[in-house]
Amino acid sequence: MGIGRAPADTPAPERGGAAPPRPSWAALGALVSAQLRTAGRLGELGSTAARRNDRTGDADPLAGHERAAGAAELAGRLRAAPAPMARGGVACEVGRMGSVQREEADRVRGCLLGGAVGDALGAPIEFDDLARIQARFGPAGVRDFAEAYGREGAITDDTQMTLFTAEGLLRAVARGAHREPAAPGSAIHHAYLRWYFTQGSRPRAVGTEGPEWPDGWLVREARLSSRRGPGVTCLSALGAATRSFGEPARNDSKGCGTVMRVAPIGLVAASERLAYELGAEASAVTHGHPTGIVAGGAFAMLIAHLQRRLPLAEAIARTRAFIAERPASGETLRALDASVALARGDVAPAPAAVESLGGGWVAEEALAIAVYCALVARSFEHGVLLAVNHSGDSDSTGSMTGQLLGLTLGLAAIPERWLARVELRDVIETLAADLAALRAGAFDASAHRERYPGG
Numbered sequence: 001m002g003i004g005r006a007p008a009d010t011p012a013p014e015r016g017g018a019a020p021p022r023p024s025w026a027a028l029g030a031l032v033s034a035q036l037r038t039a040g041r042l043g044e045l046g047s048t049a050a051r052r053n054d055r056t057g058d059a060d061p062l063a064g065h066e067r068a069a070g071a072a073e074l075a076g077r078l079r080a081a082p083a084p085m086a087r088g089g090v091a092c093e094v095g096r097m098g099s100v101q102r103e104e105a106d107r108v109r110g111c112l113l114g115g116a117v118g119d120a121l122g123a124p125i126e127f128d129d130l131a132r133i134q135a136r137f138g139p140a141g142v143r144d145f146a147e148a149y150g151r152e153g154a155i156t157d158d159t160q161m162t163l164f165t166a167e168g169l170l171r172a173v174a175r176g177a178h179r180e181p182a183a184p185g186s187a188i189h190h191a192y193l194r195w196y197f198t199q200g201s202r203p204r205a206v207g208t209e210g211p212e213w214p215d216g217w218l219v220r221e222a223r224l225s226s227r228r229g230p231g232v233t234c235l236s237a238l239g240a241a242t243r244s245f246g247e248p249a250r251n252d253s254k255g256c257g258t259v260m261r262v263a264p265i266g267l268v269a270a271s272e273r274l275a276y277e278l279g280a281e282a283s284a285v286t287h288g289h290p291t292g293i294v295a296g297g298a299f300a301m302l303i304a305h306l307q308r309r310l311p312l313a314e315a316i317a318r319t320r321a322f323i324a325e326r327p328a329s330g331e332t333l334r335a336l337d338a339s340v341a342l343a344r345g346d347v348a349p350a351p352a353a354v355e356s357l358g359g360g361w362v363a364e365e366a367l368a369i370a371v372y373c374a375l376v377a378r379s380f381e382h383g384v385l386l387a388v389n390h391s392g393d394s395d396s397t398g399s400m401t402g403q404l405l406g407l408t409l410g411l412a413a414i415p416e417r418w419l420a421r422v423e424l425r426d427v428i429e430t431l432a433a434d435l436a437a438l439r440a441g442a443f444d445a446s447a448h449r450e451r452y453p454g455g
């Protein structure tokens with residue numbers, strides 16, 4: 001995302017149809033909170049996957065009973081010794097995890113760190129067209145971190161907002177442990193208002209007036225208080241929010257500020273459908289165009305399918321089939337279809353192929369570019385470099401591609417030279433560890449009340 005992207009931040013010329021129906025978010029909040037804070041959550045997911053695989057014949061060895069058994073073992077261990085996880089550390093629990101659990105945690109870390117790496121690779125060239133990129137970096141374009149915002153490896157608003165999405169989910173669950181559960185959509189909106197605060201502005205929304213606001217550990221992380229090309233729509237919508245959290249934005253933007261921040265939802269949502277609905281809700285608080293909302297839901301659902309070990313092509317197909325039944329999904333469907341057709345064709349993966357899908361400034365184009373780059377990637381490195389070297393929104397498409405590839409290929413696929421230098425790695429690792437614990441049913445909400453206060 002970034003400032004000055006007129007196509008994304010001006011009213012879109014075409015509406016895809018009626019606004020998507022809004023689910024009952026109060027009920028959804030109770031559902032996700034209750035399910036996600038139940039120890040043994042991963043076991044339940046494993047059982048669900050096993051039932052699904054029984055129907056589909058999917059031979060994924062980790063999607064069924066084996067994973068369920070491993071998760072139950074992990075949940076038991078963490079219930080017996082919750083204190084180390086309460087510190088939010090990373091290495092403290094890894095030593096006690098079995099191989100399956102470590103792999104699960106590494107996939108969550110891979111998703112968030114892969115996204116940050118892709119974001120950082122694209123940051124120096126976000127506003128450069130291909131000719132300028134090649135003039136600066138040579139015919140092959142960017143091959144490594146380059147300076148942006150005064151350092152190499154700098155992340156941008158895409159990673160910042162993704163981290164606040166994660167924090168909002170964790171706070172929704174933590175609050176549910178000692179008060180009435182927060183609707184996750186409202187909690188994520190509240191988190192975005194804390195991100196807005198880090199950008200140097202005080203929100204006007206009810207509930208943000210008191211001296212105790214903002215609270216929690218993430219907003220106090222000084223390194224996040226930095227403007228990294230924040231999206232105009234995100235800033236204006238959050239600044240305009242004056243009523244209850246979770247209210248949809250009143251604009252007609254479909255900028256990629258929706259899709260680029262919702263991946264954590266897919267990592268922990270109790271079902272793929274819930275990932276879609278919550279991804280759409282989290283999108284709607286800043287972007288009012290139906291396509292921005294549908295594409296945001298679709299990316300969260302895609303992540304949820306991949307989290308359950310579905311192959312990428314199958315995950316795309318199932319996401320497509322789901323949104324085909326939703327209203328106002330035409331633009332997103334056409335964008336997904338274009339990326340799949342391009343990947344299946346004989347066009348070489350190159351900037352021209354990426355640019356045939358658009359610039360990525362709007363949500364469905366960013367989704368299409370990320371899906372295409374992940375489909376044709378020969379490696380994490382190949383995929384994210386393809387995703388940033390084009391004339392469009394390089395950091396957002398790099399970030400989303402990095403999330404897809406980091407999740408599917410795992411942390412080990414990300415080159416260490418990038419992991420070692422990416423900005424905020426420690427913050428990202430902490431949130432990844434907490435999301436992984438949440439997914440495993442091992443998130444000790446009571447022990448986390450100071451870090452993730454209710455709201």
Ligand SMILES: [Mg+2]
Nearest residue numbers: 001156157158
């Ligand atoms: Mg950005």
